[in-house]
Amino acid sequence: MKKTLTITIILVLFLGGCSKNINSSQSPLSQKTNQDNSLNKETEIILFYSNACPHCKRVESFIKNNNIDKKIKFQQKEINKNLESRNELIEKARQCNISPKNIGVPFLWDNGKCLMGDKDIINFFEEKING
DSSP, X not given: OHHHHHHHHHHHHHHHTTXXXXXXXXXXXXXXXXXXXXXXXXXXXXXXXXXXXXXXXXXXXXXXXXXXXXXXXXXXXXXXXXXXXXXXXXXXXXXXXXXXXXXXXSEEEEXXXXXXXXXXXXXXXXXXXXX
8 A cells, every 4th residue: 555655656746747748737638538440450559648748748739630539449548637547557557567667658558568758659650540
């Protein structure tokens, strides 16, 4: 219990400043699942983000400008205000052998593969839609 609380506090402090990125106003990257994807197999892709994160905003703009949410099935989860999403992010990062102190957003989980940072995530989406 003490360890979990410590990790949560570290994450809040670390990610709260946008470690590799986070913002507090509501955003189109609100927690939702994007469906109706003819290009995507049945996969679990999750984009973790923060509304206070400038790098997350770049990913958000790319998704919006390229209609990615209409082409690829994925979930978007905000981690600052949603403890369940934050804990899920920590668990996904652990599965990729990423320690909680090294987690940053934007963070993308693709069935066991983890990506962090706007450039890698935008490249991921570009590759998915361009084949």
